Amino acid sequence: MSNSYLDTMPNTDGFFGKFGGAFLPPQLETPFTQIKEAYEQLKNSPKFIEELKYVRKHFQGRPTPITFAKNLTAFCGGAKIYLKREDLNHTGSHKLNHCMAEVILAKHLGKKKVIAETGAGQHGVALATAAAYFGLECEIHMGEVDIKKEHPNVVRMKILGAKVVPATHGLKTLKEAVDSAFESYLKDTDNAIYCIGSVVGPHPFPMMVRDFQSIISLEAKEQFFEHENALPDNVVACVGGGSNAMGIFAHFIEEKEVNLYGVEPMGKGENIGEHSASLTYGSEGIMHGFNSIMLKDDKGEPAPVHSIGSGIDYPSVGPEHAYLNSIQRTQIGHCNDDEAIDAFYKLSQLEGIIPALESAHAIGFAIKLAKTLSQDKTILISLSGRGDKDIDFVVENYPVPNAKF
Numbered sequence: 001m002s003n004s005y006l007d008t009m010p011n012t013d014g015f016f017g018k019f020g021g022a023f024l025p026p027q028l029e030t031p032f033t034q035i036k037e038a039y040e041q042l043k044n045s046p047k048f049i050e051e052l053k054y055v056r057k058h059f060q061g062r063p064t065p066i067t068f069a070k071n072l073t074a075f076c077g078g079a080k081i082y083l084k085r086e087d088l089n090h091t092g093s094h095k096l097n098h099c100m101a102e103v104i105l106a107k108h109l110g111k112k113k114v115i116a117e118t119g120a121g122q123h124g125v126a127l128a129t130a131a132a133y134f135g136l137e138c139e140i141h142m143g144e145v146d147i148k149k150e151h152p153n154v155v156r157m158k159i160l161g162a163k164v165v166p167a168t169h170g171l172k173t174l175k176e177a178v179d180s181a182f183e184s185y186l187k188d189t190d191n192a193i194y195c196i197g198s199v200v201g202p203h204p205f206p207m208m209v210r211d212f213q214s215i216i217s218l219e220a221k222e223q224f225f226e227h228e229n230a231l232p233d234n235v236v237a238c239v240g241g242g243s244n245a246m247g248i249f250a251h252f253i254e255e256k257e258v259n260l261y262g263v264e265p266m267g268k269g270e271n272i273g274e275h276s277a278s279l280t281y282g283s284e285g286i287m288h289g290f291n292s293i294m295l296k297d298d299k300g301e302p303a304p305v306h307s308i309g310s311g312i313d314y315p316s317v318g319p320e321h322a323y324l325n326s327i328q329r330t331q332i333g334h335c336n337d338d339e340a341i342d343a344f345y346k347l348s349q350l351e352g353i354i355p356a357l358e359s360a361h362a363i364g365f366a367i368k369l370a371k372t373l374s375q376d377k378t379i380l381i382s383l384s385g386r387g388d389k390d391i392d393f394v395v396e397n398y399p400v401p402n403a404k405f
């Protein structure tokens with residue numbers, strides 16, 4: 001075993017520095033130990049690695065390409081902008097990268113059913129897809145507000161054979177969906193496994209999901225060399241829980257000259273409830289079984305959050321992001337709702353690519369960054385998903401600009 005960052009972080013208890021861990025109710029300790037042991041075994045198993053390689057190539061459509069955004073680059077007039085095209089991964093986002101692997105793990109453990117939460121519906125669709133492919137039952141919990149907003153993905157999950165359970169308490173969005181999914185899992189730990197949708201939750205999920213998503217940077221590093229014969233100067237990704245960001249950061253962490261930017265959603269203002277910028281405004285705390293930086297209300301409870309990107313409105317952040325930010329290996333970028341909408345239309349009209357609203361936050365920040373940099377610098381953006389799911393919401397609320405940029 002090498003001493004590389006990815007092999008040594010987190011430690012065996014799941015800590016990245018002081019962040020992470022597994023803060024579990026007693027009845028979940030055994031199931032999580034089983035998951036941890038199964039993953040330790042699988043990750044070194046040639047059969048598992050071969051199976052994952054096979055589905056990635058022949059089912060998911062990997063590797064996804066890197067596209068040079070030449071018109072957006074010209075528009076900004078600064079650094080060259082490249083896009084890692086996770087929107088072209090099957091089901092339209094990076095989420096299938098960890099879902100296929102999580103369902104292989106579920107099968108290995110003899111489980112019959114996978115349970116998960118979903119925000120924008122992308123994790124739900126990806127998990128329902130993986131469950132269909134591998135022949136398992138699938139139950140997805142989703143906030144009622146998101147069910148209305150992300151209608152096409154709800155229909156998709158149902159068509160794929162999943163059961164969609166509405167979360168009806170509190171703000172009825174992502175956090176409530178996680179609460180609801182955990183409750184359901186607690187009732188059926190023998191038959192079911194909880195497949196977390198990001199680099200969050202109790203150990204081993206932040207590590208496992210990062211490892212599964214690290215395929216993004218494994219591919220991107222080599223592909224970027226084809227384009228530029230160099231490493232990118234800057235890597236940019238939006239951060240909800242932080243899985244697409246950890247995926248595109250992973251193999252660049254030890255390349256100290258590469259700046260890594262995780263972009264947080266600034267929503268519509270700086271007050272509690274108007275944004276979901278956890279690292280920017282949050283403080284240390286435990287939620288959903290792990291210690292990280294979270295947004296709290298005045299009672300210390302998880303704060304209400306907002307972003308037009310339904311997949312990134314989460315009041316905490318993956319523990320590895322909290323750690324990498326605390327040692328200043330990563331930096332925080334910002335993008336608010338309006339900038340994300342502007343970026344959504346710009347990428348659509350300048351490049352012919354409709355981005356997911358979540359990914360539009362990475363684009364929005366990268367546009368600002370590119371303008372400050374000279375033309376010999378480069379930016380690699382994680383285009384985490386396609387925007388088909390968001391088109392109705394966007395055009396109803398933000399009319400299509402009638403002038404080209």
Ligand SMILES: *Cc1c(COP(=O)(O)O)cnc(C)c1O
Binds near residue numbers: 197243358
């Ligand atoms: C779910 C999702 C995100 C946010 O999740 P992370 O774990 O932060 O990556 C970002 N973009 C898209 C397209 C998504 O579906």
